[in-house]
Amino acid sequence: MTVRRVRYYFYLKDVLVLSLTAFGGPQVFLAMVIDIMVNRRRYITEKDLIELNALCQVLPGPTSTQTICAIGFRIGGPLLAYLSLIVWILPATILMIATAFLIEYLQENTPGALNFAKFIQPMAIGYIIFAAQVTIRKMIHTIEAAVLMMIAAFVAFFYNSPFIFPVMLVVGGLVTTHNYNKQPVVEEKSSIKIEWGNFVLWGGVLVTAAVLGHYTRFLPVRLFENFYRNGSLIFGGGQVLVPYLYTEFVEFKNYLSSEEFLTGYAISQSIPGPTFSISSYIGALSMREWGIPGMVVGGLVAAAGIFLPGTFLIFFVVRFWDELKKYRPVRAALEGINAVSCGMLMAAAYLLFEPLENNFFNIMAIIGTYALLQFSRIPSPFIIVLGVIAGIGYQWVVKWIGLGI
Template sequence: MSIKKVRYYLFLKDIVVLSLTAFGGPQAFLAMLLERMVTRRNYINEDELWELNALCNMLPGPSSTQLICAIGYRVGGPNLAYLSLFVWILPATLIMITAAMLINFLQENTPGALNFAKFIQPMAIGFIIFAAQKTIGKMVQTTEAMVLVLISAFVSFFYSSPFVFPILLIFGGLSTSIKYKNQPKMERDQPLRIDWANFYLWGGVLLFAASIGAVTQNSSVLLFENFYRNGSLIFGGGQVLVPYLYAEFVDFKHFLSSEEFLTGYAISQGVPGPTFSISSYVGALSMREFGTIGFIMGGLIAAAGIFLPGIFLIFFVIRFWDQLKTYRPVRAALEGINATSCGMLIAAAYLLFEPMEANAINILMILGTYAILQFTKISSPAIIAGGIVLGIIVNYVSTIL
């Protein structure tokens, strides 16, 4: 076996390890990448890692998955990058499909089955509030950005249609791009040259899926288009995906109940790998009417739809990123896009709480989860496991009494 093939094999093996052990959110994930990809294996250097991370955060889609694929692209080109994508998302996808099947089975066969999740549903809102606080602290640095956060939160709350979100993102980006003169100038070695192939691929798949879905009304095609569209519009990571999915699949299409959605979101917080894996859970339940095959197909279709656009876009941009980042309006627009995403996250927390009973227990679980995340180092999986165990105990005691 050649040295190159051995290096590729080791790289994929490292991705498998990460897919099974990457708990703790983006900060923990980046620390693991730094230790394994840079320090131990030297696939790339530290400066390259931070630059690729910044690039992925600038693009729509799952930033952690894009970062894995970008490193794979640097190490072995497109083929290794696509293999990395498959290896990275497969464990979490299968876990969330299984979770969807289990939740549906319990609901159909055991009255009140979701009582075991009675605590992790409000806990999920605690996770979102914590994520919103961290995201705002990182991304919102100016008065203009905070105004955009408030506008976005207000509009997202009162008009929670999935078609409103892209308009908000465009508005946010344009409103701050006009301040490009505040950005430092960067030297340009040569004119910008763009290879449009992957951009055409991204746009072509979107138009093709939308056209075929509109003509045939096939549920599988429509599901793929829904997730592909969402994957093309999400800035800010998995937490920002929540309002999109909730608005489209709970409020708009009623494929899931609020309780099912919150249970799935809470479970996804205890699963290693990409946070976008919540999509497989939503996709599986969206096709439950077709039985076991529907669960599996729905979960896999959702995973393909949510992850592919971000990968097409990172492959498109990475080829000319060194030139593109010299343009100040591009960097300035990110402030507005990120601020708008934060506003959507605030609205999501309230929209998810609205259907729940506003009792002392739910409020206590929300605040308690936030406090644990904020002031302790207890991991997300341990918090979720504790909530499930507590729910089982309370449910068991209540049946005895």
């Protein structure tokens, strides 16, 4: 076995370990990558890893997935990068497709089956509120950014069409480019040499999927285009993805109910791997009328659609990022893009709460979840398990009362 193949094997094995054990969001993920891939294996230096991760954070798409692929690209080129992508997303994709099967089976065979999720549905909103707080604290540092965030939240409240989101992102970036003179000057700028192959691939897939979806009206193709478009526009991670997907698939297209969406989102927070895996759950339920094969196809198509654009873009940008980031208008535009993303996240909390009953149990579930995330060290999966146990217990209590026990 060659040295390269040995290195491929060890790297893919380490990616698989991460995909099965990386609970707790991007901060925990980065710490695990440093431990496994920097300290133990020495695939990359910590400085290079931090820079790659920062680059992935300012690109649209799933940051953790792009980071894994970028490291694989540095080690073994495109082949290892694509293999890394498959190994990283497959476990979470399978789990979320299985979750879609479970939810659909329970609803078909057990009336009121989603009552077990009575508490984890509002708990999902607690997760979003906590994510919004963390994201805002990290990304909003000026009055202008705060104003942009509030305007974006206001627009998303009242004009929650999926087509308004990319427009707001572009406008936000343009608004803050005038602050380029506040960015530190980087000397020794050299000419940027751009290899356009992966960008053409990214744009070509987007246009082809849109055209085919429009003219064929074939649901798997349209789903791929929907998720590919969303994956091309999401700045800020999996939490920012939520308002996009909720608006498009629940409110705009009615492929899922609000209860199904919230249940899936909460469960996605309790499994390891990429948070974008909720897309597989949505894709599977969107094709439930096609039966079991259709749900499998829907889940896989959604996974391909949501993860591929970020992969293409990181391969495109990583080659010239070191030179591009020296230009101050580029760095200034990121402030506006991040501010708009935060505004969308604020709107998501409201939009997801609106369909729920405004009662004591839901309010306490939201507050309790937020408090546990903010003030305790209880791992996220255990919080979801507590919610499921509480929902099952509530069902039994209601049943006993109804029977006069």
